Amino acid sequence: MSAFVALFARELKLAARAKTEWLMPPLFFVIVVTLFGFGVRPNDPQLAAFAPAILWVGALLAALLSLERLYRSDQEDGTLEQLLVSDTSLTFAVFVKSLAHWLLSGLPLVLLAAPLASMLGLPSAQFAPLVLGLALGTPCLSFIGGFVAALTVGLPRGGALLPVLVLPLIVPVVIFGAGAVRAAGQGLDAGAPLYFLAAILMFTLTVLPWLAAAALRNAFE
């Protein structure tokens, strides 16, 4: 437990010292969504129909921004090596880091989603499945992305590779997440896609930290 607190507090402290870093993803999210508003003719009713897809893709792209830094800075200053040789399980450390990543760059996006959705003219009945879906879907991205970030940690050209590897893996999250919002829009029960999202989240929480730890060990061999 003390290891959890120490690791988590360290992530938060680092984030507090580099404010611009965790302010960028929400700002990026707002700008991307606004650009869609500029892209169509003013007050186009079509925008509300595309709002689920815009919000979901925007949120995932925004969370992707900070993924590369997840292990890169720790690798550069040697913290990662310390974690590898310490007696704390690496899988656990990876879990904590991904969780902190979600708290710093996933949660703000979840909170921003409802105001942005009303900007796009999404009916308020669809707000709940949108926010709930993002709350389930953004941690999936933090954990799947954390695994890929671990795979590419020592690579000189890792920055461009990361989104290319992450995006195909999060296709199911987008399908069920945006699907839940659309289901609510058609007056259907959004429960089924949300349960699917929850299942994907449980799977990523249990399996991927373990694989990410293996990837980190591989990077240091």
Added chain:
Amino acid sequence: MNWTWFHRLASPPSFFRFAQRLAPWLGGLGLLLLVACWFGGLVLAPADYQQKDAFRIIYVHVPAAAVSLTLYVAMAVCGAITLIWRMKLAECVLIAIAPVGASFTALALITGMLWGKPMWGAYWVWDARLTAELVLLFLYLGVVGLNGAFDDARAAARACGLLAIVGAVNVPIVHFSVDWWNSLHQGATILKFGKPNISADMAWPLYCGLLGTYLWCAAAVLRRTQNELLLRERGTRWVRELGTELDGAADVS
């Protein structure tokens, strides 16, 4: 049971010689079967009562799609072997499979699109089977890209192995997508339980095509594995001896 043959096969020089002997046979037999498939499918088989002659693209599309999935499973299995037993040969096979699999996935997608235009009226529909196959292509390309980004070949292969294992989640999705979702793509015709839904005079060229494509792929993977082995072991004695042997043969001719 005596497993020494297996251990011997896992050593790079003996696998190289084994592949050297096997690959021409697999490739030759595969080509023969493919020619039989093309002749049987394009000339002998009757036209479909509904799709007329357009159905004949099945003889390229179905084998390519089947191979694309099988190769991914093989790649993930190689990934597991790479990570668990650190077997050099499995690393080379894994790296060899990725581009071959990507090509066949692309072929399956392209032939599917060409088939879709006359039948469905669109080259592309956002359908479960099609999108899952497209994701499969991205996964293959991801493995190729990840492998290219590393300087150390062994670390690259292990990272690719991890990625291949995670991506293997997609394989059952591709295969069962036509059963799980309402799909424009037709359901399983051949690879299913019970009697296949295809008439015998259309089926035999398809079986020839499937077997031929599998053999052809096996030959391609063996050849690529050989190249990878040569590249990695270029400093070792057996490769240098192989080089001098080839030089000698070139001097004689």
